[in-house]
Amino acid sequence: xxxxxxxxxxxxxxxxxxxxxxxxxxxxxxxxxxxxxxxxxxxxxxxxxxxxxxxxxxxxxxxxxxxxxx
Numbered sequence: 523x524x525x526x527x528x529x530x531x532x533x534x535x536x537x538x539x540x541x542x543x544x545x546x547x548x549x550x551x552x553x554x555x556x557x558x559x560x561x562x563x564x565x566x567x568x569x570x571x572x573x574x575x576x577x578x579x580x581x582x583x584x585x586x587x588x589x590x591x592x
Contacts, residue, residue, distance in 0.1 A: 535559070538567055 535544045537553035544551035550558040550570055558570035 533561070533564065535561060535567060 535551050536542065537544055537556050537559075539556045540553065542553055542555070544553055544559065544567075546552075547558070550560055551567065552558050557572070559567040560570055562568045
């Protein structure tokens, strides 16, 4: 038997990490433990970018040597 998606049925999204039901906050879907996601199509959730400052990327070995005085 073939199943069809009905557009009138509200979509329920689950957290990909803990499988808890996500609640909507504006355009985002939020898990209390694992942060915000957004739906990218009917079957794919993408983690929303965080607003926390990014960790400084590690320098390459030649950058570290050039920064040290000789």
